[in-house]
Amino acid sequence: MPHDVPAVSGRGTAWRRAVTVTLALELLLVLLGCGVAWQVDAGGRTPPAAATDLLGSDFVDIDLVPSGPPAPATVPGAATGTYAWDCGRNENGHRNTANIVMAPGYPGQPHHVHDYVGNVSTAVGSTPQTLAAAGTTCHNGDRSTYFWPVLRTVGPAGSTDHAGHDGEIQVPVDVTLTFSGNPRGNVVPMPRQLAGTVGDAVAVTSGGQNAAATWTCSSTPERRTTAYPRCPAGDQVQRIFDFPSCWDGRQVDSESHRAHLRFPAPDGSCPRNTFPVPRLRLTLAYDIPPEVRFQIDAFDGQRNSPLTDHAFFVNLMPEPLMARVVYCLNSGQTCRDD
Structure with missing residues (x-):
């Protein structure tokens, strides 16, 4: 018998039980302390139960989410400007199931409703001509x-209360549209009718390789997660869509709706044979208390997962306005149209 193991006796057994209980308590405390580094991600990991008892495993406490990487460094002469403008927040209730980028001319599934800002005519039957002649917000x-x-x-x-697609639609309290430049050089104008796609509506069943939308809270914009965030009281829940911004110079759309407009590398450089255009960030903010559960509309089989969040745009800016945007970005100015 090893010399460091007490002999089996009444006293030795009691001693070992006491040690076992002590070690178990210490291990529990360590696990609780380490939980702050655990977050939901595309790999399916879930946050500690304390953060998701009422909300579910698709949620994560924003305090458990680490800060993201810093912005890439800019080179001399790069387009460092920004341009922001106001298109409202869909106060007029423009909603339908159409998707004129992915499936033009076809009505979408009734449980997958889109919010719109900008062009007031976007619908199943929209054409370039009808869109160009319509009004805008x-x-x-x-x-x-x-x-x-x-x-x-x-x-x-776990409840059946609005478990499907009939929960109350939340109108954003703020919608921010911002164009930014490129840290590696100047940008060129977007062509009219250029279509942009970010995220993947079927990310759960497609493997998630195109999942790109991120979530955060208004007081912690540097913390980004692919899960639904549980925000502190008084904070706004935010959805952030950073669109691709490297254009192939030829097509305004492609069969995949992605090949013509691609994402830059982490340092901001564009892939070979593509050109940087103004990069669109779309930020949506909602007033939702910490204890209230929410979810996006999604296709059947996607579990209303936050990984499936996505957004689209079709550029119909008048050419003089796009020229003003490009000049603002390339000259390093901070511009805003209210």
Whole structure:
């Protein structure tokens, strides 16, 4: 018998039980302390139960999410400007199931509703001609269309209260559209009718390789997650869509709806034979209390997963307006049209 193991006796057995209980308690404390580094991600990991008891495994406490990487460094002469403009927040209730980028001319599934800002005519039967002649909610005359799945509040995790697609639609309290330049050089104008896609509506069943939308809270914009965030009281829930911005110079759309407009590398450089165009960031903010569960509209089989969040745009800016945007970005100015 090893010399460091007490002899089996009444006293020795009691001693070992006491040690076992002590070690178990210490291990529990360590696990609780280490939980702050655990977050939901595309690999299917879930946050600690304390953060998801009522909301479910698709949620993560924003305090458990690490900060993202810093912005790439800019080279001399790069397009460092920004241009922001106001298109409202869909106060007029423009919603439908159409998707004029992925499936033009076809009505979508009734449980997959889109919110719109910009062009007021976007619908199943839209054509380039009807869109170009329509009005807009954008104060600067931008007739582009911007759309994304609606967000709904639903019942607690495991309940049947609004478990499907009939939860109350949440109107964003703020929608921010911002163009930025490119840290490696100047940008060129977007052509009219250029279509942009970010995220993947079937990310759960397709493997998630095109999942790109991120979530955060208004007080912690540097913390990004692919899960639904549980935000502190008083914070706004935010959805952030960073669109691809490297154009092939030829097509305004492609069969995949992605090949013609690609994402830059982490340092901002564009793939070979592509050119940087203004990069669109679309930020949606919602007033949702920490204890309220929410989810996006999604196709059947996608579990209303946050990984499936996505958005689209079709550029219909008048050419003089696009020229003003490009000049603002390339000259390093901070511009805004209210």
